[in-house]
Amino acid sequence: MSGTHRQRMALGRSALVALLLLWSLGPMLWQLYTSLRSADALLLGSAGLGGGWTLANYTDVLSGDPPFWRYMLNSTVVGALSTLFTLALAIPCAYALSRRGGLLRLLVGGGLLAAAVFPYVLLFLALLEVARQLGLANNLLALSLPYAGLSLPLAVLLLQAAFAELPVELEENALLEGFSLLQRLRWILLPLMGPAVASTGLLVFLFSWNEFPIALTWLSRSELLTLAPAMARIAGSSVFTVPYGAFAAATVLGSLPLLALLLLFQRQIVAGLTQGAIKG
Amino acid sequence: MSALLLMAPALLLLLAVFVWPLLDYAWLSLQAQSVFTGLQPEPVGLANWQRLLADGRFWQDAGQTLRFAVVSVGLELVLGLGFALLLHQRWRGRGVVRTLTLLPWALPTTVMALGWRWIFNDPNGPINALLQSLGLASVPFLASPQLAWQTTVLADVWKTTPFVALLLLAGLQMIPADLYEAFALEGGSPWQSLWRVTLPLLRPYIFIVLLFRLAQALGVFDLVVVLTGGGPASSTESLAVYAYLNAMRFLDFGYSATVMLGMFVLLLISSAGLLLLQRRVQVRA
Numbered sequence: 001m002s003g004t005h006r007q008r009m010a011l012g013r014s015a016l017v018a019l020l021l022l023w024s025l026g027p028m029l030w031q032l033y034t035s036l037r038s039a040d041a042l043l044l045g046s047a048g049l050g051g052g053w054t055l056a057n058y059t060d061v062l063s064g065d066p067p068f069w070r071y072m073l074n075s076t077v078v079g080a081l082s083t084l085f086t087l088a089l090a091i092p093c094a095y096a097l098s099r100r101g102g103l104l105r106l107l108v109g110g111g112l113l114a115a116a117v118f119p120y121v122l123l124f125l126a127l128l129e130v131a132r133q134l135g136l137a138n139n140l141l142a143l144s145l146p147y148a149g150l151s152l153p154l155a156v157l158l159l160q161a162a163f164a165e166l167p168v169e170l171e172e173n174a175l176l177e178g179f180s181l182l183q184r185l186r187w188i189l190l191p192l193m194g195p196a197v198a199s200t201g202l203l204v205f206l207f208s209w210n211e212f213p214i215a216l217t218w219l220s221r222s223e224l225l226t227l228a229p230a231m232a233r234i235a236g237s238s239v240f241t242v243p244y245g246a247f248a249a250a251t252v253l254g255s256l257p258l259l260a261l262l263l264l265f266q267r268q269i270v271a272g273l274t275q276g277a278i279k280g
Numbered sequence: 281m282s283a284l285l286l287m288a289p290a291l292l293l294l295l296a297v298f299v300w301p302l303l304d305y306a307w308l309s310l311q312a313q314s315v316f317t318g319l320q321p322e323p324v325g326l327a328n329w330q331r332l333l334a335d336g337r338f339w340q341d342a343g344q345t346l347r348f349a350v351v352s353v354g355l356e357l358v359l360g361l362g363f364a365l366l367l368h369q370r371w372r373g374r375g376v377v378r379t380l381t382l383l384p385w386a387l388p389t390t391v392m393a394l395g396w397r398w399i400f401n402d403p404n405g406p407i408n409a410l411l412q413s414l415g416l417a418s419v420p421f422l423a424s425p426q427l428a429w430q431t432t433v434l435a436d437v438w439k440t441t442p443f444v445a446l447l448l449l450a451g452l453q454m455i456p457a458d459l460y461e462a463f464a465l466e467g468g469s470p471w472q473s474l475w476r477v478t479l480p481l482l483r484p485y486i487f488i489v490l491l492f493r494l495a496q497a498l499g500v501f502d503l504v505v506v507l508t509g510g511g512p513a514s515s516t517e518s519l520a521v522y523a524y525l526n527a528m529r530f531l532d533f534g535y536s537a538t539v540m541l542g543m544f545v546l547l548l549i550s551s552a553g554l555l556l557l558q559r560r561v562q563v564r565a
Binding site: 010013016017020021023024025027028030031034042089090092093095096097099100104108111112115116117118119120121122123124125126127128129130145146148149150152153156181206209210212213217227228229231232234235236244247248250251254255258259261262263266269270273274 | 282283284286287289290291293294296297298300301302304305363366369371373377378379380381382383384386387388389390391392393394395396397398399401404406438442443446447449450491492495496498499501502505506509520523524527528533536537540543544547551
């Protein structure tokens, strides 16, 4: 009796897992399918599964002006720069915050939490004005500055929690040995923070890779566009025609690096996100 | 002193990115700066604010944004809790499935918004193709105001539920297993344990998720711009999109800043409401 009950439970769970996967992956698999179909097969729908397969959508997108890989390269450059900037600013700040108590910590901590929750889309107009006045528009290096600023709240909170977990004796011993602050950070503390630094860096990279409103307003030269505004431009350029095979090829290409990143670093990404929830 | 020195670079950038814009908006909302003033700021007192109070489109967008946020986040919470409960149980392949379900969250919103436009295309998208092959009429998902906003909610729920599920999963992992065993020994059913053990202990996590997701959903921008462009007839336009249009299309920077601040006030009221709700639930429990 209880055996069949358990079997039925397991069966029900398998069905639920299948539904979950279908919901999560279905839309993307459909994009993959669409990207490999010819325009005729898509619009007439009559070619069946046998015919109508093509790589033309990919060659179209990759030979565009500028070619699609250019946007992905730009996104990668901005992502890498933003991650470097963020970590360079966040690590000393998080260290100092974790070693301080009292009012300063309370104030800065509370401010960081509020900033981490804040919908940053509200800031784009003022940031655009900064870009105009300082001549920072159409510059990928400059774009990573606001990205670093927007990533700082979460980054400092995550790293601060990781610093707080390191035993104080470790640093006290190094202090007795005559290590300076920078030496302590570099040789004693940071080597132990690998996982926290990696998960923070990954979250910053993901944010920069996906960011839209600021990239949309700071970049106008098409060869400098990052992925998100490039997608919007592709979507807006052809409201009345239906080049969906090319759209789908673009979405597949734009998703692949993230899929790889997620599969390679799933543990760090999950750890970073859940840490944020528990410590926040 | 050295602590402040270490924090100074980060704090300065934070002030520049988060605080300065809000001060700038406060000043700009008291100026006329548009094509009529040659894009130069001219002080106009509270004219922008008076216009905001009487602006039907602002209030329509505020209502739409709020409705979008409440419905999406509500659905994400229920669905995300279901995902989390399923992913918390022990079964083979759980690790891989956890990673795969996170994929929608990791993708750029603009990328999948373009994907949804094809999936809901009328009449060539797969859903309408399926309906037609069943002999049904094709549905104008993105051309009818009612359906367009439902489609937008669906796309948002698809993208952000994994995030909600992951945070709730972190919460589930903090609940000691013996609590469930004790509850079962006293004759409680699994359904009762969900309401009497899981949800009360998950409350802080639910609160964090709600706060974060509500704030983000009130700022919805990327999805609307690419999926519907705010249409049809601005029925899916959010406040962020309206502020954007005022600045970049109507070149009315003074009023755009005022809309941003109006949105900020809405955000503050919603967060305060959520905090009050959390207090009351806590007191009652």
